[in-house]
Amino acid sequence: xxxxDEYRNGRHIAxxxxxxxxxxxxxxxxxxVCGGHTAAIHRFGIPSxxxxxxxxxxxxxxxxxxxxxxxxxMLVALASGGEVTIAMFGDLMRVxxxxxxxxxxxxxxxxxxVVLSAGDALELASSERKRNxxxxxxxxxxxxxxxxxxxxxxxxxxxxxFFVLNAHKVMxxxxxxxxxxxxxxxxxxxxxxxxxxxxxxxxxxxxRRYGLACxxxxxxxxxxxxxxxxxxxxVNSRSPRVETEYRRAVTPEGNSRARGYMDEVFxxxxxxxxxxxxxxNGGLTIREKYRRFxxxxxxSFDLPEPEHESGCRCGEILRGVITPADCPLFAAACTPDxxxxxxxxxxxxxxxxxxxxxxxx
Amino acid sequence: xxxxxxxxxGGGGREAQILIRDHFAxxxxxxxxxxxxxxxxxxxxxLAFTTDSYVISPLFxxxxxxxxxxxxxxxxxxxxxGAEPVYLSAAFIIEExxxxxxxxxxxxxxxxxxxxxxVRIVTxxxxxxxxxxxxxxxxxxxxxxxxxxxxxxxxxxxxxxxGDRLIxxxxxxxxxxxxxxxxxxxxxxxxxxxxCACLNHLVKKxxxxxxxxxxxxxxxxxxxxxxxxxxxxxxxxGIEVDEASVPFQExxxxxxxxxxxxxxxxxxxxxxxxxAAPEEADRIAERMRQDQHGRDTxxxxxxxxxxxxxxxxxxxxxxxxxxxxxxxxxxPRIC
Numbered sequence: 001x002x003x004x005d006e007y008r009n010g011r012h013i014a015x016x017x018x019x020x021x022x023x024x025x026x027x028x029x030x031x032x033v034c035g036g037h038t039a040a041i042h043r044f045g046i047p048s049x050x051x052x053x054x055x056x057x058x059x060x061x062x063x064x065x066x067x068x069x070x071x072x073x074m075l076v077a078l079a080s081g082g083e084v085t086i087a088m089f090g091d092l093m094r095v096x097x098x099x100x101x102x103x104x105x106x107x108x109x110x111x112x113x114v115v116l117s118a119g120d121a122l123e124l125a126s127s128e129r130k131r132n133x134x135x136x137x138x139x140x141x142x143x144x145x146x147x148x149x150x151x152x153x154x155x156x157x158x159x160x161x162f163f164v165l166n167a168h169k170v171m172x173x174x175x176x177x178x179x180x181x182x183x184x185x186x187x188x189x190x191x192x193x194x195x196x197x198x199x200x201x202x203x204x205x206x207x208r209r210y211g212l213a214c215x216x217x218x219x220x221x222x223x224x225x226x227x228x229x230x231x232x233x234x235v236n237s238r239s240p241r242v243e244t245e246y247r248r249a250v251t252p253e254g255n256s257r258a259r260g261y262m263d264e265v266f267x268x269x270x271x272x273x274x275x276x277x278x279x280x281n282g283g284l285t286i287r288e289k290y291r292r293f294x295x296x297x298x299x300s301f302d303l304p305e306p307e308h309e310s311g312c313r314c315g316e317i318l319r320g321v322i323t324p325a326d327c328p329l330f331a332a333a334c335t336p337d338x339x340x341x342x343x344x345x346x347x348x349x350x351x352x353x354x355x356x357x358x359x360x361x
Numbered sequence: 362x363x364x365x366x367x368x369x370x371g372g373g374g375r376e377a378q379i380l381i382r383d384h385f386a387x388x389x390x391x392x393x394x395x396x397x398x399x400x401x402x403x404x405x406x407x408l409a410f411t412t413d414s415y416v417i418s419p420l421f422x423x424x425x426x427x428x429x430x431x432x433x434x435x436x437x438x439x440x441x442x443g444a445e446p447v448y449l450s451a452a453f454i455i456e457e458x459x460x461x462x463x464x465x466x467x468x469x470x471x472x473x474x475x476x477x478x479x480v481r482i483v484t485x486x487x488x489x490x491x492x493x494x495x496x497x498x499x500x501x502x503x504x505x506x507x508x509x510x511x512x513x514x515x516x517x518x519x520x521x522x523x524g525d526r527l528i529x530x531x532x533x534x535x536x537x538x539x540x541x542x543x544x545x546x547x548x549x550x551x552x553x554x555x556x557c558a559c560l561n562h563l564v565k566k567x568x569x570x571x572x573x574x575x576x577x578x579x580x581x582x583x584x585x586x587x588x589x590x591x592x593x594x595x596x597x598x599g600i601e602v603d604e605a606s607v608p609f610q611e612x613x614x615x616x617x618x619x620x621x622x623x624x625x626x627x628x629x630x631x632x633x634x635x636x637a638a639p640e641e642a643d644r645i646a647e648r649m650r651q652d653q654h655g656r657d658t659x660x661x662x663x664x665x666x667x668x669x670x671x672x673x674x675x676x677x678x679x680x681x682x683x684x685x686x687x688x689x690x691x692x693p694r695i696c
Contacts, residue, residue, distance in 0.1 A: 001614050010679040017679075039621075045680020094369070107365040116620075221678040337375055347621065356685050 003248075007220030008044075016225035017049045023232050024053045030231050031183070031320050033175055034191035035062030035348025036219050042353045044221040054228060058350040059183075060174055060276060060318040061191060063139040064091045065342045065349045068274040070303065071167055072097030075136055077301035078165070079110035084299070085128070087121035088136045090114045095342045118143075118150035118164070125154075125162035134295045137164040141197040144168045144284055145258035148265035151290050163295035168284040169271050172202050177279050179210050183320050187213030187231045189224070192246040197262075199254025200244045207240035218246035265290050274342065275315030314341045317350050324354040331355060374583050374626075374687040394595050396516035397578065398442035400508060407510060409444035411435060412503035420467065420497055422543040424536075424554030425630075427500055428467035432474040432482075433559045433630055434581070435504040440561035441577040441633055443515035443568060444506030446478060452486040454499040467498065478559040480504070512568055518595045518636075520575040525664040526642035527602065528635040530563060530649050531556065531657040533585050534613045534627030541616075553612050558631030563652040570648070573641035580632040583687050586625040588634050589672045590686040597669050602662035602684060605677040625674075626687035636664065 032038055038058045041047065047056065060066050072095055079086040079102070086102070093103045093114065106112040111131070115121045118135050125133035137147040147164060154162050171194050190203050195216045203214050213234035217227035227245045234240055244250050262284070271283020286294045312334070313327040324330050324343070334340035336352055343349035369376040381395065398411035415431040425433075432449065439446040451471065455464070475482050514520040536555040560579070567574050578588045585607070593600050609624050617624045631654055637645040642660055649655035665673075672684040 001611055001618070004614075004618065008676075008678040010677060013678050013680075042682060044676050044678050045682045048680050048682075103367045103369060104365060107367045221676075221680065337379070357682055 004220065007218070007222040009222065013049065013221050013225055016222065016229055020054065020225070020229050020232060021051045023229070023236065024051050025236060026053065028054045028187075028232060028235060029057060029185045030054070030187050030189055030213075030228065031057050031059045031178075031185045032189040032191075032217075033059035033061040033171060034189075034194065035065070035346065036193060037189055037191070037217065037224070038062065038350060038353055039348045040219045040221070041224060042357045044224070046221060046224050049225065050228065054232070056189070056228075057185070057320040057323070058317075058353070059178060059320050060273060061171070062343070062346050062348040062350070063143070063169070064095055064346040065314070065318065066169065066273045066275065067092075067095070067138055067167055067342060068272050069096065069098050069342075071136075071165075072102065073099065073303050074165060074301065075102060075112075076100060076105040076110065077303060078134055078295065078299055079112050080105055080108070081301065083132055085111045085113060085124070085131045085133045086136065087113050087115045087124050087133050089116075089138070091346055092136060092138070094339075094345050096339055096345070118147045119153075122150050122154055122159065122162050125159055126157070129161060132161050132163065134163045134165055134299075137166045137168055140169055140171050140191070140194055141262075142193045144170075144266065145197060145255075145261050148261040151265050151286075151293055152261065154293060155290065163293050163298055164286075165295040166284070166286055167271070168266065169273065169282055170268070170284060172198070172205070173279050173282040174273060174276065175203075175206065177276065177282070178319055179206075179212070181319065185212065185320065186235050187215070187240070189227055189231070190214050190216040190242070192216055192218050192223075192250060195244070195246070195250045195254065197255050197258045199252050200242050200250055201252045202254070203242045207242060211240050213240045214242045216242065216244040216246050216250050218249065273318075275318040312341045314343050314351075317343060324351040327351070372582060372687070374587060377582075378686075394517050395591075396442060397438040398444065398506070398516060400442070400513060400516070407508040407513060409439050409442045409506040409508050409516075410503070411438040411442070412501065413438060414499060414501040416496070416499050417540065418496055419543050420463070422555055423539055425557040426467055426470055427498060428469075428471035429474045430557055430630055431500040431502045432471050432478065432480075433557050435502040436478045436480060436559045436561050437579045437631075437633070439504050439506035440559075440564040441516070441579050442506070442508065443512030443564075443577070444508040445565070446480045446504055446506040446561050448505045449475065449480050449482045450484045450486075450503045451482050452488075452501040454488050454490060454495050454501075456495045456497050457489060457492045459497055464498070474559060478561055511571070515568070515574060515577050518576045518592055521592070521596045521598060521636055521664055522575065522638075523598065523664055523666045524639045525575055525636050526639055526660050527589075527600070527662040527664075528637060528642060528646050528649065528658060528660050529580070529585070529607070530560070530633055530635075530652075530655040531631075532608045532610045532613065533580055533629050533632050534624050535610060536630045537584070537627035538613050538616050553610065556629050556631035558654045560631060560633055560654055563649060563655050564633070566648045566652055567635060567637075567645050570641055570645060573638050573645055574635055575638065576634075576636035578634050580629045580634060582628045584624075584626045584628055585634070586623065586672070586684050586687050589684060592634075592636070593670050593672050596664070599665040599668035599670070600662060600672045601665050601675060602672065603675045606659055606661045608657050608659045623687070625684055639663075
């Protein structure tokens with residue numbers, strides 16, 4: 001597979017591993033804040049290639065993991081009402097709300113279907129005019145442009161039965177909040193796909209204000225190994241800055257057209273991140289012009305009494321303060337088959353990844 | 362809300378295992394290992410007996426249809442148990458309004474495939490249900506095969522030893538990706554056909570080498586990942602797989618990259634795993650390559666004595682990770 005196999009070449013990767021081992025001179029902790037990175041790091045066995053002095057920890061980069069349980073409750077309540085179809089990303093299917101997962105709600109009769117994009121959900125609404133179709137809009141700068149384009153299209157075509165339940169979030173404010181609240185790391189493996197849209201300059205404040213190393217990174221094993229080498233060198237030379245390893249996709253200014261669509265449809269707003277609380281300007285709010293598509297405004301529903309997530313320490317895990325193994329529920333009351341929280345469900349979740357790759361060691 | 366069946370329970374992964382173990386096997390008094398076929402002692406002879414239901418959508422797909430699948434699936438379940446398939450039953454649940462022309466096409470391909478496999482369809486049943494109570498057509502087939510005593514270990518893995526080699530007869534996952542594309546759930550076309558095929562002639566070529574084959578299983582739901590994890594659990598051995606040696610087709614790998622599927626979890630309907638003694642592995646692989654359904658045969662790994670009960674994947678990039686039992690239904694991810 002061209003543009004993939006080159007970045008999985010075992011010889012190149014072994015050479016990068018040697019260079020990292022030669023250059024480490026202390027302990028290093030680097031945080032990845034993209035769920036795609038978390039998944040790739042473990043899928044390719046990157047920790048087994050790094051010297052013990054280099055530790056990679058996961059931050060709040062899995063869109064499913066930072067979605068509050070009450071949001072899942074809203075989806076289930078909407079879908080169970082009888083008149084609404086939820087057309088959503090498959091990732092959400094097995095995520096527990098406070099009562100049930102969407103998969104269980106679907107088995108009990110709720111109309112929940114899996115789509116691959118907001119556009120597919122709009123097409124579904126266009127082909128089934130009698131159903132109200134709601135697209136749960138989750139994710140970061142990576143998925144928000146897709147939602148934005150779809151809403152401009154829905155407005156242009158005057159589609160009356162299409163809505164989004166908006167929970168879009170943006171990454172840089174969350175990274176800043178982690179640093180303000182005392183997460184101690186030496187640098188960030190910055191999210192490559194987010195940076196395709198925002199540009200690498202979106203992370204400039206991190207070395208400037210916090211003196212930390214930053215490398216915008218791709219998703220193949222050679223990308224990750226090279227990024228670690230670049231981070232180690234920044235730390236060793238005490239010259240923190242934003243470097244881009246993922247140059248085949250990322251520019252300093254990013255994709256202005258995608259950001260134009262986002263600005264057309266959304267404005268910055270406070271957002272609740274599961275485990276982290278409300279982050280000022282940590283999300284996107286639908287602008288007045290597109291408010292008619294906001295399912296949160298348009299539909300009313302009864303939510304179950306929220307149950308306290310007893311003992312689940314997802315918040316500290318998402319902030320990189322503890323590892324999943326430090327959570328008292330981990331691998332006991334909380335497993336992939338009986339998850340206590342979203343981090344154990346999603347393939348990009350830190351707990352799920354740890355369960356798969358570390359519990360049996 | 363009381364617990365209900367979800368689609369994940371039908372995915373052939375962990376959820377399916379739990380359903381079978383806790384809700385069926387315990388009540389039916391089935392405590393042996395879960396093999397593809399039951400082995401029955403009937404007046405001195407050994408018979409293999411199996412059944413499977415086919416509910417595939419769409420009914421027609423590149424490389425086959427539900428009828429061909431219903432014959433191949435059951436023939437393969439018998440063949441990988443070491444048995445020579447002889448007789449099949451065929452039962453049809455048909456939705457009111459179903460086209461008789463389509464039914465004829467499906468039944469004709471069942472007859473054709475049975476002839477290719479050398480089995481006879483000898484009994485059957487037909488039910489017609491009201492519109493909306495089934496998705497066009499469901500088919501159940503059951504099958505009986507005759508098993509030589511020297512092959513009775515094949516399905517239960519009791520002969521598997523450290524050092525044995527893992528062999529597969531071609532690229533896994535073509536069937537799963539073909540079906541996804543045929544459902545138009547993917548917004549691009551796939552240059553693929555299903556691998557759906559009867560493997561009993563191929564199996565006969567390899568079981569002809571005395572004592573060489575220690576285990577066989579077809580790679581259906583849950584794919585290679587599920588079969589290898591079941592084998593590790595059945596034997597208590599460790600298993601090592603070399604990712605670079607698994608001959609996935611490019612479109613399958615590409616689709617998995619885009620949708621976030623693990624290609625090791627994708628279903629096939631004409632692929633099998635053969636575990637063979639190390640000194641015979643090359644000879645077995647050569648015999649498999651001589652069969653039309655084994656041209657891309659590859660030796661992909663080995664049985665080990667480390668990491669008991671676990672499957673280790675040596676990734677092509679040099680790292681190592683566990684290959685997990687797939688959880689249940691495959692769900693595309695978002696980014």
